[in-house]
Amino acid sequence: MNNFVYYNPTKIIFGKDTQKNVGDEVKKYGKKVLLHYGGGSIKKSGLYDQVIKSLKDNDLEIFELGGVVPNPLLSLINEGIKMCQDNDIDFILAVGGGSVIDSAKAIGGGVKYNGDVWDFYAKGLTCTDSLPVGTILTLPATGTEMNFRSVITKDDTLEKRGASFPNPVFSILNAELCATLPKNQVANGLVDMLAHVFERYFTNTKNVELTDYQMEAVMKSIIELGPYVYDNPADYDKYAQIMWAGTVAHNYSLCVGRETDWATHQIEHELSGMDSSIAHGEGLAVLFPNWMKYVYKHDVDRFVQLAVRVFNVEEDFFDKEKTALKGIDALINFYKRLNMPLTLRDLNINEDKIDELALLATRNNTITQGNFVKLNTDDIKNILLLSR
Numbered sequence: 001m002n003n004f005v006y007y008n009p010t011k012i013i014f015g016k017d018t019q020k021n022v023g024d025e026v027k028k029y030g031k032k033v034l035l036h037y038g039g040g041s042i043k044k045s046g047l048y049d050q051v052i053k054s055l056k057d058n059d060l061e062i063f064e065l066g067g068v069v070p071n072p073l074l075s076l077i078n079e080g081i082k083m084c085q086d087n088d089i090d091f092i093l094a095v096g097g098g099s100v101i102d103s104a105k106a107i108g109g110g111v112k113y114n115g116d117v118w119d120f121y122a123k124g125l126t127c128t129d130s131l132p133v134g135t136i137l138t139l140p141a142t143g144t145e146m147n148f149r150s151v152i153t154k155d156d157t158l159e160k161r162g163a164s165f166p167n168p169v170f171s172i173l174n175a176e177l178c179a180t181l182p183k184n185q186v187a188n189g190l191v192d193m194l195a196h197v198f199e200r201y202f203t204n205t206k207n208v209e210l211t212d213y214q215m216e217a218v219m220k221s222i223i224e225l226g227p228y229v230y231d232n233p234a235d236y237d238k239y240a241q242i243m244w245a246g247t248v249a250h251n252y253s254l255c256v257g258r259e260t261d262w263a264t265h266q267i268e269h270e271l272s273g274m275d276s277s278i279a280h281g282e283g284l285a286v287l288f289p290n291w292m293k294y295v296y297k298h299d300v301d302r303f304v305q306l307a308v309r310v311f312n313v314e315e316d317f318f319d320k321e322k323t324a325l326k327g328i329d330a331l332i333n334f335y336k337r338l339n340m341p342l343t344l345r346d347l348n349i350n351e352d353k354i355d356e357l358a359l360l361a362t363r364n365n366t367i368t369q370g371n372f373v374k375l376n377t378d379d380i381k382n383i384l385l386l387s388r
Contacts, residue, residue, distance in 0.1 A: 001207050001257040008251055010146045011170040014244070016236070018172045019136050020050050022093065023058030025170050029132045030090020032061045034083065036104045037095045038068040042138065045180060051095055051136065063087055068096065071153045071160060071276050072103040074118055080107035081117060084131060094135045094168075097185075098142030098192075101135050102150040105165040108133045118154060121161035128166065135171040139181060140243040141189030141281065143196055143250020145171035153273055160273030173247065175239040178229075186233055187338035188281030190226040193246040194219060195284045197254065199265060202295075202302060202372040205258040212305070215254050219310045221245045227337050263370025264291045267380055270360040271349065278347050285340035286347060290386035292328045295373040300324050344387050354384045 013025070026033050033055060042048045055062050065080050083089070084107060094104035109127035110117030120127050137145045144150065151162040178186075197215050222245050229239045248254065268283035296303045300320045307313035307327025316323045332342065341347050344354075358381040361369060368374045375383070 002205055002259070004256045006253065006256050008146065008167065008253070009169070010167045012146065012173060012247070013170060014173045016174060016176055018174050019047065019177065020054055022051055022134070022136060022172060023054035023056075023060060025134060026055060026060060026091055026093060027058045029169070031059070032063065032087060032089045033091045033093050034080065034089045034107070035062055035064045035093050035095065036068065036080065036100060036107070037066050038097070038100050039066070042095055045177070047095065047136070047138070047177060051093070063089060068100045068103045069276070070099050070279060071272055072099045074152055074154045077103055077106045077110060077117060077152060081110040084111045089131065092131055092133045094133060095138065097137070097139030098144045101133075101137070101142070101144045101168070102152060104133045104135070105130070105144070105150040105168075106152055106163075107131070109165045120163035120165070121152065121154075124163075126164045130166045132169045133166075135168045136177070137171060137173050137243070138177045139185055139189055140178065140246035141192040143193065143247055145173070146247050146251040151269065153276065158273050158276070160269040162269070173243050175236050175243045178239045178243065179234040181233050183230060183339075184279070186230050187340055188279045189246065190222055190230065190242070190338060191281035191285045191335065191340060193249040194222050195264065195288055196250040198288060199262050200255040200258065200260045201306065202261050203258045204299070204372060208258045211254055211256065211258055216309050218245050218249055218254070223310065223334055226334075230338055259371050261370045261372040263372070263375050264288050266369045267357070267361045267383065270357050271347070274353065274357065274360075275347070275349065282341050282347060285335045286342060286344060286387050287383065289328050289332050289335075290383050292331070293386060294379070294383050296324050296328070297321070298373045303327055344384065351388060354381055357384055
């Protein structure tokens, strides 16, 4: 187990009706708030009215910026930065899913930065000074409500990059807000949170049994409860567990003391950056089983462990590879149960894009991806070919 320092300053406010008291939290940070959200779903659901009432009941001055899309765009972030600067805004409240929260983090950091906020993404800078951000989560998936990561897209070049910003100061999690989610969004969220655990589970670090067991519990919860909430998103008790699983999957508590991978996420960022109609979860569902098929021989015992402990595969003690591959097949069946795409063709990505994607993922052969197995451009091309 490696040395580590773990600090997570996000206050979690979890449970029914908790969004109705959001103004009590926001007023601790000032008088002017930017309410940041996506499309019209929060207005149709009544959540918008509840938030506005709570903010007004606490005498807060409200500014609004809607229009966040999946793979949030730099142009809207720059608009938000200017709005905050022009109006001396004290606080940003993100109401929505991961894209809204990632956009809010970028706005908060950009307000305090004397330069282009894209520098944090393009140059690998870490933002340490930001307007405070709070969140009301409506779609469990990314874990951004309790971590420091933000992923956005630069409009003109379609580059999709991640950067580090201060954590949200608080996040409100109420699974009642998931009751009317479309099935495809539920599925994408389940795939994303499971992928966050995979990126930590596949490690070369030894003596990490404790975090192995923790991750296996989170993965089993997602796999066993996920299909049920996919069919029954209004079941609060079941979705509450999924909501917390999504947060724990990516609040960095599961990776303490161990090396992590992230190759598959980096490849997927190029995929959904190339075509913004591709949801992050869809890309991950296509890529992860094929990454597994490409690298499993590097540590077949770890793949056997996943198959047996998480997917309840009966272990073949005479053929480890057979057991490992059955585990990968079980993952594919889980994705099928959620009606996820399984090939690049399902995403309308033609084979003639594979070379370009492989080069984008390795910055034109200048970097390798991943830590479990180091992947160069040819490796990534081979994974994409498996994904056809």
